[in-house]
Amino acid sequence: MGTHDAAADIVVRGGSIHTFDAHDTVTDALALRDGRIVASGRAAAALSATRVIELDGRTVLPGINDAHLHAAWLGARWPHLFFGDAGPGHSPEGRLVATEADRRAALTRAWRLLASLGITSYTEPGIGPGEDDGETGCFGQAMLDTYVTLHRAGAQTARVTLLRLFGHLDGEAELEDVRRGVASPVPATDPCWLNIAGVKIFADGIPPMRSAWVREPYLDGTTGALLTRGSDPVEAFRGMIAAALDAGCQIAVHATGDRSIDEFVSALESHGPAASGIPGGHYVVHADLVDAELLARMAQAGVGIAAQPVIADHTGAWMEPVLGASRTAAAWPLRRMIDTGVRTTITSDAPIATPDWRVTIDAALRMLGEDTPQVRRDLLHRVTTVPAAQDAAAQWKGTLTPGMAADLVVLDEDPTRPGRPVAGIGVAGTVVGGRVVFERGETPESE
Ligand SMILES: [Zn+2]
Incomplete structure (x- = not known):
């Protein structure tokens, strides 16, 4: 049947489709047309389609949204990660990308990888002129320009929220640079695919290095400090927040x-x-x-958290010698973040940790120490609907109901079923904006 005769471009049917709508409705069919979902359930199954994807009992989730993932850096380093490095040979060091071809290759490699994992949206947290002289070449203004070029060429297979960076990654920033930066124009893009509306600010470092700014001193008596620079670090930090708000920016603070x-x-x-x-x-x-x-104040003020369970898993042992056992045990209070109602996304921070959200969800389940369908569903919302809200896009992506973006992932098994690691569940296919961007060889399907 030709494209013009069919009522839908794609019909997906024959499995459990978690819509993640307000009632966590599960349906058994979706019809996609022009990048959107146009029907669900019996109405979808009845439509003629250019292509039918037979789920054969498989499970569909909304496309995964990693709310904190350095895709350019990931693509430049892959398959090397900082935690759980599985890549051959030595971990790459120094300059990773130098030319426009390098930058395109890094992004393209990351996008292929993310598509194979079912990731259809992510936040690229920190690219801009602050890193023009950066060691890796992954975070400077040139990389932002490459993003825009590939975006305009229609080359993306994932939707991107990009935070601009006017200081150093994991380093200092000058108030004047941030002031000038947030007021500078943003390239024109389709925000559904490349949304450059926010700014990343580094407030401090990390606890294992004693560079996190703490109220109660580390065991060695130091307290860490702010990384913001101006007449005074605190005034500089406040000035950056004020300037970003004046410019209408979403602010993500490390x-x-x-x-x-x-x-x-x-x-x-x-x-x-x-x-x-x-x-x-x-x-x-x-x-x-x-x-x-x-956390109570954050819930009140509507301030969210982008949390990284795999990093928490890896760094606890490094934190204890500098903070002591009890403060280390109290770190990353994921259960309390959730119970307090703070908008908490579950993210990878790849390439620090693996971009594989299935591994991240398993780490979160271990942190919570419980495994029920409700807990699993809640965590899966934190890689789908909750980051969509952080993207200011919950009205058009993150759930699988008519009118919403056709972004979805097909999984071999239902990840809401307790008792089995999510990491053991295969990704069979990925659809972004109604387009199949990944399909595993053996996916059963019919024309
Ligand atoms: Zn990061």
Whole structure:
């Protein structure tokens, strides 16, 4: 049947389709047309289609959205990761990309990898002029320009939210650079595919290096400090927040210490509606040492968290010698983040950890110490609908109901069923904007 005769481009049918709508409805068929879902259930199954994907009992989830993933860096380093490196030979060092061809190759490699994992959206957290002289070449303005070029060429197989960076990655930033940067124009793009609406600010470092800014000193008596520079670090940090809000930017702050998280939340609280009215809201990246009092204030102020369960898994042992056992045990309070109602996304921070969300979900299940369908569904929302809200895009992506973007992943088994590692579940296919961007060789399907 030709494209023009069919009512749908693709009908997906014959399995459990988790829509992740407000009632967590499960349906058995979806019809896709022009990049969107046009029908579900019996109405979808009845439509003629150019292509039918027979699920054969497989499971469909909304496409995975990794709310904190350095795709350019991942593509340049792959298959090498910092944690759980499985790549052959030595971990790459120094300059990873130098030319436009290198940059395109890095992004294209990352996109192929992400498609094979079912990842249909991600946040690229920090690219811009602050890193023009950066060691790897992965984070400078040239990489942002490459993003825009590939975007305009229609080459993307994942939707991207890109945070601009006006200081150094994991390093210092000058107030004046951030002020000038957030006020500088953003390239024209289709925000459904490349949304450049936010800014990344590094408040501090990480606890194992004693560079997280903490209220109570480390065992050696130091406290870490802010990375923001101006007349005074605190004034510089507040000035950056104010300038970003003035420019209408979503703000993501790398903050791991309780004192830096407090400073960020206080700054947002002091701006009131000017801060809370920005689409997608603001959030803390990592939040290792967040406590109950801060979480309550964050829930109140609508400040989210992008959390990394695999990093938590790996760094606990490094944290203990500098913070002591009890503070280490209290770090990354995922259960409390969830119960307090803080908008918490579950993310990889690849290439620090694997971009494989299945491994990340398993790590989160271990952190929570429970395994029920409800807990699994809740965690899976944190890689689909919750990051869609962080992207200010929940009205058009993240759930599988008519009118929404046709972004989905086909899995061999149902990941909401307890008792089996999610990492053991195969990804059979990935659809982004109604287009099949990955299909495993043996996926059963018919024309
Ligand atoms: Zn990161």
